[in-house]
Amino acid sequence: MSQNIYQQLGLKRVINACGKMTILGVSSVASGVMKAVSEAAGAFVEIDKLVDCAGERVSRHTGAEDSYVTSCASAGIAISVAAAITQGEPDRVAQMPDSSGLANEILMLRGHNVDYGAPITSAIRLGGGRVVEVGASNLAARWQLERAVNERTAALLFVKSHHCVQKGMLTIDDFVRVARAHNLPLIVDAAAEEDLRHWVASGADMVIYSGAKAFNAPTSGFITGKKRWIDACKAQHHGIARAMKIGKENMVGLLFALDRYHQTPQGPTEVQLRPVAEAISALRGMQADIEQDDAERAIWRIRVRISQSELGLDARAVEAQLREGDIAIYTRRYFLHEGVFSIDPRTLAEGEMEIIVARLKEIAQHATH
Numbered sequence: 001m002s003q004n005i006y007q008q009l010g011l012k013r014v015i016n017a018c019g020k021m022t023i024l025g026v027s028s029v030a031s032g033v034m035k036a037v038s039e040a041a042g043a044f045v046e047i048d049k050l051v052d053c054a055g056e057r058v059s060r061h062t063g064a065e066d067s068y069v070t071s072c073a074s075a076g077i078a079i080s081v082a083a084a085i086t087q088g089e090p091d092r093v094a095q096m097p098d099s100s101g102l103a104n105e106i107l108m109l110r111g112h113n114v115d116y117g118a119p120i121t122s123a124i125r126l127g128g129g130r131v132v133e134v135g136a137s138n139l140a141a142r143w144q145l146e147r148a149v150n151e152r153t154a155a156l157l158f159v160k161s162h163h164c165v166q167k168g169m170l171t172i173d174d175f176v177r178v179a180r181a182h183n184l185p186l187i188v189d190a191a192a193e194e195d196l197r198h199w200v201a202s203g204a205d206m207v208i209y210s211g212a213k214a215f216n217a218p219t220s221g222f223i224t225g226k227k228r229w230i231d232a233c234k235a236q237h238h239g240i241a242r243a244m245k246i247g248k249e250n251m252v253g254l255l256f257a258l259d260r261y262h263q264t265p266q267g268p269t270e271v272q273l274r275p276v277a278e279a280i281s282a283l284r285g286m287q288a289d290i291e292q293d294d295a296e297r298a299i300w301r302i303r304v305r306i307s308q309s310e311l312g313l314d315a316r317a318v319e320a321q322l323r324e325g326d327i328a329i330y331t332r333r334y335f336l337h338e339g340v341f342s343i344d345p346r347t348l349a350e351g352e353m354e355i356i357v358a359r360l361k362e363i364a365q366h367a368t369h
């Protein structure tokens with residue numbers, strides 16, 4: 001097999017069975033999308049017009065009044081926070097991220113204060129926000145959110161993510177009600193979500209998505225929502241957003257990836273994965289079944305349970321061997337402490353599932369027990 005571009009640079013071939021991960025370069029971009037990127041990179045355009053055109057086209061997918069394309073979702077968080085604090089006023093925009101003297105508190109649930117490879121609080125502070133946590137890490141009540149609002153509050157931030165605490169939290173409707181009652185903008189971080197319309201339809205003012213995660217776009221992100229707030233986001237281009245600039249080519253790439261997104265099947269179904277799970281279960285010390293995503297998305301994965309007593313290796317050791325082989329195989333390793341890792345089929349290329357099963361077989365055969 002010919003070497004891929006990274007192997008040509010002396011790096012390992014990677015099989016990604018853990019999903020879209022920043023540490024592995026997030027997503028693989030379809031060739032039709034890359035063709036658009038390459039054409040966009042090689043020509044000139046009036047950037048302001050492209051920004052508006054991209055906003056209009058993204059909004060066709062989300063149902064929002066307008067949208068603003070960013071370099072990534074983290075930039076989207078910083079920019080939407082700066083939009084809330086400055087309301088787009090040019091003098092305030094120029095002052096960011098120093099928000100002294102302005103209402104700058106961003107209210108979020110403690111159970112939503114996540115780290116996705118960087119703390120979400122870093123992105124909030126980059127936008128001039130001061131983080132105010134509401135509730136306990138496992139439980140929050142609406143009165144606590146109400147009570148936290150004061151004259152220094154700039155916005156409410158709701159995070160939808162598998163990283164969040166999933167139980168005992170407030171709903172998006174709770175956030176919409178409190179935001180409306182106090183006339184405050186509501187920001188939703190939906191970075192890895194697939195549903196382009198739900199969060200806008202629920203009444204949020206600025207909803208943030210990552211382009212590279214669910215939509216297989218080149219590195220990009222976008223904020224979609226109410227025109228007044230998207231205008232305030234666009235105004236940040238003359239402030240903090242300049243340090244987070246997205247090129248014309250990736251802006252175009254995002255548009256083509258979104259057009260293509262609706263036509264893309266969502267990965268193998270439970271039934272299609274079952275024979276693979278059976279093949280793994282036939283190996284010594286390994287038991288595989290099919291699990292659904294814990295954030296209840298329509299994603300199925302193969303969960304492999306390692307029996308240390310049968311295999312002589314625990315799940316950590318098997319996962320490490322997968323990762324450290326000639327081909328680096330990355331699985332989802334959130335539950336290694338429970339003796340489990342899982343295989344996400346959505347990011348696998350043709351033939352790669354077979355390579356993983358073969359490698360597991362090799363590991364089982366070489367395990368000394």
Ligand SMILES: *Cc1c(COP(=O)(O)O)cnc(C)c1O
Binds near residue numbers: 074075160161210
């Ligand atoms: C990945 C992620 C981000 C950041 O997305 P980037 O596009 O990589 O900046 C923000 N919030 C959540 C919840 C994420 O999962």
